[in-house]
Amino acid sequence: MIRFKNVSKSFGKDSHNSALKNINLEIGAGEFVSFIGASGAGKSTMLKMLIGESKPDNGGEIWIEDIRVDKVKSEFLPYLRRRIGVIFQDFKLLQSRTVYENVSLAMEVAGASKKEIQRDVPKLLDLVGIASKADSYPNELSGGQKQRVSIARALSHNPILLIADEPTGNLDKANTYDIITLLLKIHNSGTTVLLATHNQEVVDKLKKRVITVQNGEVVLDQEVGKYYI
Numbered sequence: 001m002i003r004f005k006n007v008s009k010s011f012g013k014d015s016h017n018s019a020l021k022n023i024n025l026e027i028g029a030g031e032f033v034s035f036i037g038a039s040g041a042g043k044s045t046m047l048k049m050l051i052g053e054s055k056p057d058n059g060g061e062i063w064i065e066d067i068r069v070d071k072v073k074s075e076f077l078p079y080l081r082r083r084i085g086v087i088f089q090d091f092k093l094l095q096s097r098t099v100y101e102n103v104s105l106a107m108e109v110a111g112a113s114k115k116e117i118q119r120d121v122p123k124l125l126d127l128v129g130i131a132s133k134a135d136s137y138p139n140e141l142s143g144g145q146k147q148r149v150s151i152a153r154a155l156s157h158n159p160i161l162l163i164a165d166e167p168t169g170n171l172d173k174a175n176t177y178d179i180i181t182l183l184l185k186i187h188n189s190g191t192t193v194l195l196a197t198h199n200q201e202v203v204d205k206l207k208k209r210v211i212t213v214q215n216g217e218v219v220l221d222q223e224v225g226k227y228y229i
């Protein structure tokens with residue numbers, strides 16, 4: 001489903017300063033894959049390539065199903081991004097909007113009808129366990145609750161792929177566990193999930209495929225991973 005072919009990336013003119021070095025990788029539909037590695041290893045750069053936010057240097061190819069992502073014209077990127085849900089460490093919620101509106105507005109922007117919005121938002125809030133906070137504003141929520149809202153939003157357009165870049169970076173242990181459990185639930189419903197994290201315990205507990213990135217290279221790719229660095 002996902003393929004990185006000869007993917008390198010340098011920032012600036014200094015080619016020694018490369019963020020990614022000849023990455024070749026295949027990820028099947030329905031997999032749950034964690035990317036681990038030290039800060040600056042290249043995890044986010046890899047994930048950004050899947051939404052066209054970063055492009056490989058010449059010769060590299062990024063594929064999602066039969067779409068060559070690095071060749072998608074910028075005017076078509078929004079359509080690609082609707083098939084992918086993305087969640088971040090810092091949630092990126094609209095502060096002046098309620099929990100309900102954060103999800104409903106995302107659906108509206110993506111072209112959903114009023115009827116679909118009324119039908120789906122309560123279901124999504126239920127799924128992530130935040131229905132009782134529908135009318136609260138983000139600053140009235142805990143970190144774990146905020147991340148649930150951002151997951152509900154990411155799921156609102158039924159993505160085939162969910163990308164979670166350090167989603168538990170701002171959370172305590174209990175909330176981290178809850179969010180990871182939620183990601184597993186989403187994965188079990190058939191969505192491909194990619195997770196970038198520093199969190200050793202999370203990766204060890206997941207017992208899913210783990211790709212270790214070090215200095216821009218994939219140094220380890222394990223079926224059932226443990227954290228080694």
Ligand SMILES: Nc1ncnc2c1ncn2[C@@H]1O[C@H](COP(=O)(O)OP(=O)(O)OP(=O)(O)O)[C@@H](O)[C@H]1O
Pocket residue numbers: 011012018019037038039040041042043044045046198
């Ligand atoms: N827009 C950019 N301009 C210049 N250099 C960048 C840019 N984005 C990333 N880099 C560099 O690329 C390398 C990889 O960064 P990346 O953000 O992918 O790391 P990461 O593994 O996600 O780290 P972290 O765990 O801290 O999030 C780093 O050396 C970083 O400084």
Ligand SMILES: [Mg+2]
Pocket residue numbers: 043044045165166196
């Ligand atoms: Mg990162």
